[in-house]
Amino acid sequence: MTDCQKFEAALADTPELERLAPPAREHARQCIRCARLLADFQAIVGQARGLLAPEPPPELWADIRRQLEAEGVIRDAAGEPAPAKPGPGAPLVQSAPRTSR
């Protein structure tokens, strides 16, 4: 196994790049190719850790809530299952006719 292959084996075995063993670090100091490989890995991992978490679509919570209400997981103040609200596109519930006074 060449020194570069040993370096790459050490790199594969040490995902936490800052813990790379001294012999491997020494090789990277002397070998431009391996030094670049290490630097690229450090750049990739460093950027990956800083990537912003994307926002879910705004309607996701409404969908979750509707399902929880339908299952009775969400309860009202009296401890009763909260009535499920109709989703978009659902037919409107006809209200009872008002009685005249």
Place this chain on the structure above:
Amino acid sequence: MADPISPFHRAPKAEDWTEAEAIAAAQRGGAEAFEWLYQRHKRRVYSLCLRMTGNTAEADDLAQEAFLQLFRKIATFRGESAFSTWLHRLAVNVVLMHLRRKGLPEVSLEETTEPTQEDGPKRDVGGPDMALIGSVDRVNLERAIGRLPPGYRTIFVLHDMEGYEHNEIAQMMNCSIGNSKSQLHKARMRLRDLLQQPQSQGAARP
């Protein structure tokens, strides 16, 4: 927490809740509490689902499923681990189950940590190695992660982005620690290759 029996007890408002209070309220079925927990954790769960699948429609469905499973089981949460850890593991399992149902290959049991010739640094005869130093920007990195093969992407997301250790990944992926390390190394090498390509080349593979 204030004594609920005391006549002077006033339940804290939702905006003043600690996570423990929100969890307790959710265990009693309170809608506001569920939403409080959802808003607090939605980005990390959604991010995990999106980055592991590379597909927004799948991520929407899987994030929804993860939260539904969480809220159905919330009464069983006893606080032995951090709530975020519990939720996160649940989300990872939801995504992994989905990937398995799609028939995507598990990490190969024949992989070893020994680098093969094809994994070694490219040896372009007569040409200098390209280095990325200073040229890894977030947009390109996101794009490159999306182009990784599913197995590589999963391990890269779990280890380098979500911070799981290899022993945890090995357990989740039903592989050895050595395989997990090997796949991560290959994922990083593939990302390096993708990031070295000129921007005009290489349309994203499905």
